[in-house]
Structures are given as C-alpha cells and as structure tokens.
Amino acid sequence: DAGVIQSPRHEVTEMxxxxxxxxxxxxxxxxxxxxxxxxxxxxxxxIYFNNNVPIDDSGMPEDxxxxxxxxxxFSTLKIQPSEPRDSAxxxxxxxxxxxxASTDTQYFGPGTRLTVL
Amino acid sequence: GENVEQHPSTLSVQEGDSxxxxxxxxxxxxxxxxxxKQELGKRPQLIIDIRSNVGxxxxxxxxxxxxxxxxxxxxxxTETQPEDSAxxxxxxxxxxxxxxxxxxxxxxxxx
Numbered sequence: 001d002a003g004v005i006q007s008p009r010h011e012v013t014e015m016x017x018x019x020x021x022x023x024x025x026x027x028x029x030x031x032x033x034x035x036x037x038x039x040x041x042x043x044x045x046x047i048y049f050n051n052n053v054p055i056d057d058s059g060m061p062e063d064x065x066x067x068x069x070x071x072x073x074f075s076t077l078k079i080q081p082s083e084p085r086d087s088a089x090x091x092x093x094x095x096x097x098x099x100x101a102s103t104d105t106q107y108f109g110p111g112t113r114l115t116v117l
Numbered sequence: 118g119e120n121v122e123q124h125p126s127t128l129s130v131q132e133g134d135s136x137x138x139x140x141x142x143x144x145x146x147x148x149x150x151x152x153x154k155q156e157l158g159k160r161p162q163l164i165i166d167i168r169s170n171v172g173x174x175x176x177x178x179x180x181x182x183x184x185x186x187x188x189x190x191x192x193x194x195t196e197t198q199p200e201d202s203a204x205x206x207x208x209x210x211x212x213x214x215x216x217x218x219x220x221x222x223x224x225x226x227x228x
Contacts (some may be wrong), residue, residue, distance in 0.1 A: 031214075043161070043206065043218040056215060091160060097214075105151065106216060108160040 004109035006092050012115045018080040022114045024073055025094030033106060034067055034077050035091040043091075049075065050097070082116045089113050119144040119211040123219035131227050136194040138222045140207035143188065149210040150190045152181060155221070156203045164205075165192070197226045 005024040013019055025032045025089040033048040047057040049069045057067070064083070069075040079086055120143040128193045130136045133155075142150075151166035167174045167181045174181050184188040194201055204223050214226065 033216075042220045045218075046217055048215065052212075104149075105163050105166065108153075108162070110160050 004092055004094055004107055006090075006109035006112050008112060009110060010113045010115075012117065013082055014117050015083055016081045017116075018078065019065075019082045019086075019114060019116075021077040021078070021090050021092075021114070023075045023077070023092030023109060026095060026096075026107055027073065029094035029107075030097045031095045031106075032069060032075050033093040034075070035093065035108075037089045037091060037111075038087075046077070066108070079114075084115075084116045087114055089115050119209055119215075119217035121207060121209050121217045121219040123207055123222050124207075125222065126220070127223045127225070129225045129227060130197050130222040132197055132199060134197055136192075136197050136201070136224055136226075138205055138207070138224070139189055140191070140209075140210060140219055141189045142209040142217075144209065144211060145185075145188065146212055150181070150183060151208050151216070152179075152192050153206040153208065153218075154203045155206065158175045161206060194224075197224075199226050199228055202226045 007022045031050050034046040036044045046059045047067045050053055052069045067077045089111045091111045092109045095104050095106045121141050123165045146218050148169040152164050152228035154164045155161040164174050165179050165181050167183050172183055178195045202225050204221045206221045208218045211217050
C-alpha cells in the first residue's frame with residue numbers, strides 16, 4: 001500500500017485566493033482526519049469523517065474552511081478565501097476502526113505545506 | 118474535552134543515555150495512548166502505543182508505561198542514538214473517538 005497520499009505537497013498562494021488540499025486515505029480505512037500543524041498551536045484536529053460522513057468539525061476555525069469526502073478514497077479541504085494566518089502544514093490521516101472499538105492507529109500523509117502571502 | 122500535556126518541552130541527552138518523556142491526560146475514560154515521532158519536515162509516525170488494559174509495553178529500545186490512577190503515561194528510550202533526535206507527541210483517545218495530542222517534546226541526542 002502506498003500509504004496516505006496528499007497533494008499538493010507545497011502550495012504558495014496569495015491572500016484571498018481559494019486553496020484546495022487533497023487526500024487519498026489508505027484503502028479500507030474507515031476514518032479520515034484533517035489536521036493543521038503550526039509552531040504556535042501544535043497539531044490541531046480540524047475535522048474527521050467516518051465512512052465518508054463528517055462526525056466532528058468543531059476544530060474547523062471558521063466558515064472559510066470546508067471539507068468534503070465524496071467517496072471512501074478521496075477527501076478535500078478547502079479554504080476560501082485564504083489568509084496569511086492559514087499558513088501551516090496540513091496533514092491528512094486515516095485509520096481502521098476495529099469492530100466494536102474506538103479508532104485505532106492513525107497513519108499520517110506527508111502533509112501539504114501551505115504558504116499564504 | 119480531553120487535555121493532554123507533555124513534560125519537558127525540550128530534552129537533551131548524551132548519546133547512550135536514556136530519555137523519558139511524561140504525558141498527563143484529563144479524561145479518565147481514555148483507553149488508548151499512542152506516541153508519535155516526527156522528524157524535521159516529515160510526517161508524524163507511530164512508534165508505540167498502549168491500551169488501558171496493560172501497564173507497560175516494550176519494543177526494542179522504546180517502552181511506554183501507563184498509570185491510569187494518576188492519569189499519566191511515559192515514553193522511555195534507552196541507549197539513545199542520534200537518529201532518536203526528533204519531536205515526540207503523545208496522544209489520548211477522547212470519548213468521541215478523537216485523538217487529543219500534546220504539544221510535543223523536542224528530544225536532542227548529543228553525540
């Protein structure tokens with residue numbers, strides 16, 4: 001398995017532009033997570049999905065952020081309009097929930113380094 | 118919600134010595150505690166985890182101990198090597214299946 005795949009790996013954009021980050025989870029995983037990492041705030045969970053359904057989006061900073069998971073193998077995180085304070089590394093992770101148990105090991109993608117000028 | 122704290126924030130050790138990082142958590146219902154290692158510019162990677170039905174788990178030079186009564190768990194690295202230099206994150210599962218991460222510990226192994 002190729003692991004969690006994210007694209008693009010680097011994104012530089014100007015303030016006000018729309019940014020779309022993409023993620024392909026590990027095949028067969030039930031859960032997909034979007035995280036943001038900055039020096040100041042560490043690793044923050046933005047939103048997570050179970051079987052393509054958003055379960056908890058309480059970490060999404062504001063209405064400029066939205067996430068979708070149209071099928072089991074693809075998810076997007078969109079920022080519109082982007083602002084300089086959105087500059088961070090965005091990680092996608094996936095996990096396989098064992099039957100009757102809570103989420104198991106999360107496997108992280110390589111991340112997207114976003115710079116908003 | 119769950120609150121996870123790590124101590125110390127930075128740890129420097131001489132190569133060959135042991136390193137210990139401690140995490141505390143607040144939710145007594147948490148039952149899964151992973152440790153992730155993140156090298157500079159790379160993704161966090163799981164190095165070891167423990168569930169609440171055991172008190173200790175070991176994998177070669179790394180081990181994790183869990184004290185559910187005191188609500189803390191620790192990562193132990195023995196015979197440290199330069200490649201152990203990284204940021205280490207602890208986490209705890211919350212009631213709604215989220216992982217709450219600590220802020221991370223920078224471990225520096227001095228050759």
